[in-house]
Structure formats: C-alpha cells, structure tokens
Amino acid sequence: xxxxxxxxxxxxxxxxxxxxxxxxxxxxxxxxxxxxxxxxxxxxxxxxxxxxxxxxxxxxxxxxxxxxxxxxxxxxxxxxxxxxxxxxxxxxxxxxxxxxxxxxxxxxxxxxxxxxxxxxxxxxxxxxxxxxxxxxxxxxxxxxxxxxxxxxxxxxxxxxxxxxxxxxxxxxxxxxxxxxxxxxxxxxxxxxxxxxxxxxxxxxxxxxxxxxxxxxxxxxxxxxxxxxxxxxxxxxxxxxxxxxxxxxxxxxxxxxxxxxxxxxxxxxxxxxxxxxxxxxxxxxxxxxxxxxxxxxxxxxxxxxxxxxxxxxxxxxxxxxxxxxxxxxxxxxxxxxxxxxxxxxxxxxxxxxxxxxxxxxxxxxxxxxxxxxxxxxxxxxxxxxxxxxxxxxxxxxxxxxxxxxxxxxxxxxxxxxxxxx
Numbered sequence: 001x002x003x004x005x006x007x008x009x010x011x012x013x014x015x016x017x018x019x020x021x022x023x024x025x026x027x028x029x030x031x032x033x034x035x036x037x038x039x040x041x042x043x044x045x046x047x048x049x050x051x052x053x054x055x056x057x058x059x060x061x062x063x064x065x066x067x068x069x070x071x072x073x074x075x076x077x078x079x080x081x082x083x084x085x086x087x088x089x090x091x092x093x094x095x096x097x098x099x100x101x102x103x104x105x106x107x108x109x110x111x112x113x114x115x116x117x118x119x120x121x122x123x124x125x126x127x128x129x130x131x132x133x134x135x136x137x138x139x140x141x142x143x144x145x146x147x148x149x150x151x152x153x154x155x156x157x158x159x160x161x162x163x164x165x166x167x168x169x170x171x172x173x174x175x176x177x178x179x180x181x182x183x184x185x186x187x188x189x190x191x192x193x194x195x196x197x198x199x200x201x202x203x204x205x206x207x208x209x210x211x212x213x214x215x216x217x218x219x220x221x222x223x224x225x226x227x228x229x230x231x232x233x234x235x236x237x238x239x240x241x242x243x244x245x246x247x248x249x250x251x252x253x254x255x256x257x258x259x260x261x262x263x264x265x266x267x268x269x270x271x272x273x274x275x276x277x278x279x280x281x282x283x284x285x286x287x288x289x290x291x292x293x294x295x296x297x298x299x300x301x302x303x304x305x306x307x308x309x310x311x312x313x314x315x316x317x318x319x320x321x322x323x324x325x326x327x328x329x330x331x332x333x334x335x336x337x338x339x340x341x342x343x344x345x346x347x348x349x350x351x352x353x354x355x356x357x358x359x360x361x362x363x364x365x366x367x368x369x370x371x372x373x374x375x376x377x378x379x380x381x382x383x384x385x386x387x388x389x390x391x392x393x394x395x396x397x398x399x400x401x402x403x404x405x406x407x408x409x410x411x412x413x414x415x416x417x418x419x420x
Contacts, residue, residue, distance in 0.1 A: 134298055269305065284302075
C-alpha cells in the first residue's frame, strides 16, 4: 500500500483520462484565442484581502471555503478560490488598462481551491478556464462572452446545457431593490447567520439552496421590477444580441450567483444531467470590482467554465471526444545494432511531427509487442539482425495485421506519408 494518498476532495489526473481534460481546455480556449483574448497566468495564492474585498465578506467562499495561511513573514495569504479578482489585480498592477486599447481581453486556465463538502462535481481542488474583458461597458461585450462559451460547448458536441440569464441592476437602482428586499427578508423565519447576511448582502439570500429558505422566498420582491431605464435597456440589448446570434437562453429572475461583485448581466451554464451540481460555468458583469480592490473605475465582464464539470457533462451525454493518438508508431528493436538504428528513426519521426515511442529496457519480442499493442500505435517497426543485413525493417499495420519490409532509408518518409 502507498504511504500517502491524495488529500480528501482532490483527485489525480492520469492518462489516458487526462487527454480528455486537455481537449476540453483546448476547446474552451479556442474561441477566445480567435477573438482577441490574450493568455494570462496569476499566482496560486494571493493576499487574503483581495478576495475578502472582491468576492465579498458575506459569501460562503470567503467565510467558509478559503484556504488561508500565514507566511513566516507574517503575511496573510489565501489559495485562490476563483480567478477574476486575481486577473483584475494583475491587469491593474501591470497597467494594462493604460495601454489605450480597451477592453483588455484576457483568458486563463488553472487550478482553484475551496474547502467544500466533497461530492461528484464538487472538489476542493478544481480546474477552470476563464475569460475577462476589462475596461468597457458595452452589451455587445457581454453577449460576445456568452456566445463564445456557447460556441466552445457546442464544439465539444454538448447539447444538453441551458443558459440562464438575469440582470442585477447597478449602483443607481440596486440600492432601492436592496432596501425592499431587506424589508421582506427581515420578516421571514431564518437562522442567525442568514439574518446577518440580510444586512451585508441580501441578494445572497436569494441564492440560498435550502428548501426551507426557498419556500419562504416565493413572494420576494423581483429585481426586474426595480431596474432603472438604463439597466433595462442594457439588458434588452444583451438579450437581442444573443437572439440574433441564435443563442438560446432562459430568463431567470432568481439568478444571483455566489459572488458579491456582479452587476447588471449575470448568467450561468447549467446541465441537467449532472444532478445537484448542475452549474458547469457562469459569470457576469462586475463594473465596481476594480474600485473595490483599489483601482480606477473599469467596467468589466467575464466568466469561468469548470473543466471537471464539463467532462462530467460529456459523460452524461455519452460523448466520446475524437482525440489524436498518443502514439502512432512504436519501434521494437531486436539486438543492440537495431536498438541504435531504430532509436534514430524514432527521433526523426518525432521531428517530422509523428507521435512515436520506443521499446525501452531490452525486452524480448513478445513483451515488446505487448507494449506496442498497449500503446495504441497504428504501426509497429520491428528490426533484428537479419532485417538489418537486408537493409530493411518490418512495418506492421496494427489494425489490419499486414506486415511488409520497408527499406531503412525510406522508413521515415513511408510512415510519415501513411500518417499525414
């Protein structure tokens, strides 16, 4: 038995399954790369205060789920529980918003950490691909990001997801709604922790998943009834742009999401085949976040899509991705001279862009051919002393079983032609 195991709520990503995760990351990021978004990486940990201010002190993420630590120098750090605050911090620190080309469009991919109760689709270490458009207030930008996420999911073959859409208003109209909602919530039968949340951010109560709370929210004031004309027009434009692009969505007036920084447009991608953890991704506009973390006024919008849950969605729909072969050619040398020669052939094949592998460890023919089978290679090269004396190697088609000699000096060209 191993002495150590992966921590509770985490998992090891191993081949061959890891190839699916890589393909999902590639599919989600591809539309972004074609739309002016540049890649960004941020540290795996940040100052605790960055998330407390940005994500919100009343959120479960900050109050219950962040992994925090004190460094030897006394700094309070947190493993990043989400990506937006870190990306915006990095953009501000590097003055990307001063380069004169707004919005600053960035995409990222990485691991995030939350101390949650582990279950299928909910892990303490998880992977996301995200996108942020910083420094512009334009409904077309909100629509663009939703369309790109929809495009990414459809490129994977997913069809069983839905897009939920809402507007949370802005600093002009939301305070009026906040006051009305607080008055309603204070009369409900709620626990003390939820009552504290009413005073800090009452919209978060609407996001409470407990049935006993949801039952009491049936007659809660609706935010759409309090939207100012500007927010109503902005939301209508987002909806019109999505409709014109052929992207279906559902209006969800209860959609709040779990972070305090959202304003106006908010959206979520859900998949009904995933059970309780149905959200595969989401995002929205966060026009005040820059100011919350000490920056200038920079209206922005973004999203994050869960790689783990997207893979689960693929499984729920029975979708098998067409992945490139990990190995196309497997070389089996019989003898020291063949070992040196075929190792050189494998190196040339790799340089030509062919996925090639080699039988290491001096295995006999039987053991080496088992490895060739396990590798999934389309062709196997076998060469022994007699083959070398004749200036050939045996090339076996692993699908048909056909085997034929190929001149050594033509091996790379022959196999490259067959595989490209």
